[in-house]
Amino acid sequence: MSIVPKILEDDPEEDEEEDDSEALPLAITGLELSGVLSAGYRKLSLLLEHLETRTWETQIMGGQQRITADWVLQEIDRFAQGLGKWLKVAGDDKAEILQHSIGSRPLTEHKTMVEFGSFVGYTATRMGRAVELCYEQGYADGSILFEDSRLQGANRITSMEIDPVHACIARHVLDMSRLSHIVEVWIGQVKDLIPRLTEEHGDMSLNMVFMDQRGTTFHDDLSQLEELNLMYPDCRIVADNCVKPGSPVYCWHTTVSERYRTRNYSLNEFLESTIEDWQVVCDYLGPLAARIPRPMPWEEQPGEWRSYPIRDL
Ligand SMILES: C[S@@+](CC[C@H](N)C(=O)[O-])C[C@H]1O[C@@H](n2cnc3c(N)ncnc32)[C@H](O)[C@@H]1O
Secondary structure (H helix, E strand, O other), X not given: OOOOOOOXXXXXXXXXXXXXXXXXXXXXXXXXXXXXXXXXXXXXXXXXXXXXXXXXXXXXXXXXXXXXXXHHHHHHXXXXXXXXXXXXXXXXXXXXXXHHHHHOOOOOOOOEEEEEOOXXXXXXXXXXXXXXXXHHHXXXXXXXXXXXHXXXXXXXXXXXXXXXXXXHHHHHHHHHOOOOOOXXXXXXXXXXXXXXXXXXHOOOXXXXXXXXXXXXXXXXXXXXXXHOOOEEEEEXXXXXXXXXXXXXXXXXXXXXXXXXXXXXXXXXXXXXXXXXXXXXXXXXXOOOOOOOOOOOHHHHOHHHOOOOOHHHO
16 A cells, blocks of 8 residues: 555545545654654653753763762652653652662672563662672672672673563663663563573572562462572562552462562552552572472362453452
8 A cells, every 4th residue: 555645636536545545554644753652652752851851961060970870760750750750660668678678689699680571770770779889899898809700791680671662761771870781671571581591590590589560470470480490599579569450369379388488568659659559578488498389279269260240340
């Protein structure tokens, strides 16, 4: 089908052709790109514009002032406080729990962290900064030797993202924060990328996992981590948005399974003081902690589980 605009004539057959061209997707009718971007992507383009403008202003006002990871996080927070610019990132109280969890897992040799769902790279930046501080401290007190090649070169944090636009923004934000040598963003579905962790880092290489993809897949992704033996004993797993949008099977599994020591934190959604959400924090006690694997709820009482059409509820 031609996308060249037609000159209108009084011929009825031509009128039919004209109707046809109205069905063309907006992207090829010559409208501005902003006309075809979804509201979500438009907000992200505003975020990038905000970061670029603030970087430029900071450099002009403060001479050669360094743009740091903390500065980038602060600017994303500031952007998200603007009217209609809220972002689904783990800020505020959620960030406190994450920060503590990252700090409580020392980056001993060959151990790495993983985030499921990068979005704009906000938490990936927070995780990367924590590792960077750990390096700085280690070099200063001599506990990390500069020549120790095992701590150099390999990325220590992997963040996985299904949406390539989000992934590109996350990579850009990490570049701005000067953390690209520590954090890598992999594009694809979590379930397809998990096996690559084994290939790149080997068995039992994870000492922290942040689950922030789709809540209804948390339990499947966790069981793949278990099956591939990727988590080091005492690996900490933080799962966000467990009430909103919700991850009921994951919450059930981590609460009743003997393989996990679990705490459920009730807190407010980022910048939303009236919306309650939960972060579930658990430590993996290792494959031998559960003597008998616990069946899933629908395996225990098969008759009790069936789906109801929404109109019947
Ligand atoms: C809540 S946002 C993540 C926020 C981010 N963790 C932070 O705190 O800055 C969820 C992200 O997960 C991505 N996502 C959803 N399902 C996914 C999947 N199965 N695999 C990879 N990414 C996924 C979405 O595209 C979205 O960017």
